[in-house]
Each structure stands twice: as C-alpha cells, then as structure tokens.
Amino acid sequence: MLLELPKHAEIFGCVKFHEIQKVLKFESEAFESPLLKGITKDEMDEVLCRMVVVVPVKNEKLHLLDGVLRSIPTGCDIIVVSNSQRGENDIFRMEKDVVSSFHRVTKHPVAIIHQKDPGLGIAFKEAGYTEILDDTGFVRDGKAEGMVIGLSLAKSTGKDFVCFVDADNYIPCSVNEYIRLYAAGFIISQSPYSMVRLHWKYKPKVMEDRLYFRKWGRVSEITNRYLNLLISIHTGFETNIVKTGNAGEHGMTIKLAEIMAYSTGYSVEPYQLVYLLEEFWKGETKFKEAVNSGIEVYQIETMNPHVHEDKGDEHIREMLLGSLSTIYYSKLANDMIKKEITEELKKNEMIKRKGELKKNRILPPIKGMNIEKFVETLLDYSETLTMLSKEA
C-alpha cells in the first residue's frame, strides 16, 4: 500500500493528532520518503496476524454480515458480538449459522457471542468490571458495550491490536480496505499506544434518481466542529484537526484500548477523543507509561466510499445527542461551548431547554479487570459463546 505520511500534527500533552492521510495505491513496493510510505504485502500480513477484528451486530441483514466476514483479511481473528433478537424469530441463531458456514468453508478463526449471555454477566462481575452491567446482572444494550465485550475477549488472545468494523456495510471490499488501513497506521506509528480512525472519502446517498457522493455525514460535520472548538478554547488557536469525531471504523493497539474509557452507545467514538484530551492533556493520568511513550492518533481517508444501512432520522438524532453530550459534559467545556451546543440542539429541535441534554454513562478502562478470571468464568457459564479455530 502506498500511503501519504501526515505532513502536520497537533500536540496536546502526550497526545499527537495527525492530520488526514490519503491512500495513493492499494499495493506498493517497500518505499520511504518524508511524504510517502510504501508498505509491502509481507509487512502488512505480519501486522494483520497480530490483529483481532470485532464486529458488533444488532439485527442487521444476514447478507451484510456475511459479506463483512468474508472480506476480513486472512490472519486476523474475528469476534462477532451480537445483541440481536432472540426468542421466536431468533436472529442470533441465524447469525451463528452464517458464522459457522463462513468458517466451514474458509477455516478462518472466528468467535461469536450474544451480549445478553448470562455467562457474560457473571464473568464481568467475577472479573471486577460491574459498570457494564444493568440492575439484573446482564450487560447493558449498546454498541459501546458490545465493543467492550469484544475488547475483553481480544485482550485474552494475547494479540496486539483490536479493530472495529460495523456489520451493516454494503461494500465488502471497503471492509477489506478499512482493516488494511488500520494495519498501515500501526506500521507507521512510533508508539505502542496508537489509534487509527478512518475518514470515508464519500458517503453516497440516493438523491431523487441518482447517487450523490456526499463528503460528510450529517452528524460527523457537527461533532467535528464542536470537538475542534473544545480544543481551540484551550489553545487560543482555531483548529480543524479533528476530522473523525464519529469514526465508527477505528482500531487501537490493545495497550491503548485497555486504558481508554468508553462512553455508552453511539457516543463512544467522540468520547474517545474527549477522554484522551481530558486524561492525557489536561488531566493527571495514572497511565504514566503511555505518557512516556506518547499516544498517536492517525486519521486516514479511505479510497472506497462508505455505504451502510440507513437507519432513519431518529437514529441520527440519537447519535447527535450522544455525541454532543460527551462534549457538553466534558471537563474541558466552558460556558460558551455549552451555550453553543444548546443552541445547536434547539435549532435542530432536539431539545427545548437548557439542562435537558442527558449525560452519557461512562465505562472505565478494562485495564484493572482480571482478564484470566473473566475468560475462565465465561467458559464455565456461557450459553452462547462459539469459538471456531483454524483447526476446528
């Protein structure tokens, strides 16, 4: 792969936000200049083998899940975390069938588990990570909660990187590109604490009778603006460095993923950036090793467009509310930004008055969790975990 190297970065404490990088070619010879990096197939394969890909899924078309699984590069482990419907119309059972036939034909290592598995509740409790549980002892609903399950299982594999891809992607080849871009980011990174966030080149939408290749999603544009403002009010310099506030598609080194806090549901991605700024720029973190190594955030623009399921206006509304709430309630927010967010939400008829914005629940880093105990308990009590290895 031939990739632009970032020409510019902004530094906030020990966190370095790199500006957007573009992919120039999917394949390349080994090559290095101050502006470009050519990554060979062998280099890429070596990193892919150290990666776990987590696919959170909730009631998506099986066709799409199947396409996503088949496009994940060889070498990566896959963990599907499902919160899909059970009962009479058991969508989870159908997903398990999709996973099994995918594995039968390809022998690609893959695991699947249901978010509401009672064994997960017991395992998280035993491991000392109860913040993810509801009052009845089950894991709460939410994409972020699914991601934390995936991350906990990924950590137990001993691999180095954890990456996330949504299950509602209509273009399997784009998923293949996303995962290779994560790998490319980890290859160029100088730090064991790195994050790669993807910016889609286009997010096409059907407008009347033709396909319109939009550059920005509705929520992303607003979230990025306020994340940049959150930075600017502290530095005194206007910035537009953040282009990936809502990057559902992102990956991290496990070392970074385990010291991150996670905001519930769809506020998870913007909160990752807010958390890095609060903890490693303006805060007094206890994660000193990360401070010494530095944390790198890469933002890479894909070549493929992103085409996913359109979940409607209510979904967009929920995502925007969740995203702006993380900024509104950030320790870094001042009265001016809070007022602007309130006005923005009123303008979009999302809230009527000040103080109506709900605060997101925060899941703490999994670093303190006893992973051995978690896995041991899960293996004893799980009712839904299926693990299909290369040999199975």
Ligand code: GDD
């Ligand atoms: N395990 C699990 N649990 N998965 C879930 C849950 C849940 O409670 N809710 C949703 N998912 C899965 C979906 O099935 C999909 O695979 C993925 O999480 C993303 O959810 P969507 O509902 O499809 O979100 P989206 O496509 O509108 O938004 C995506 O892109 C945004 C940026 O534009 C998400 O990745 C957002 O997080 C992201 O901000």
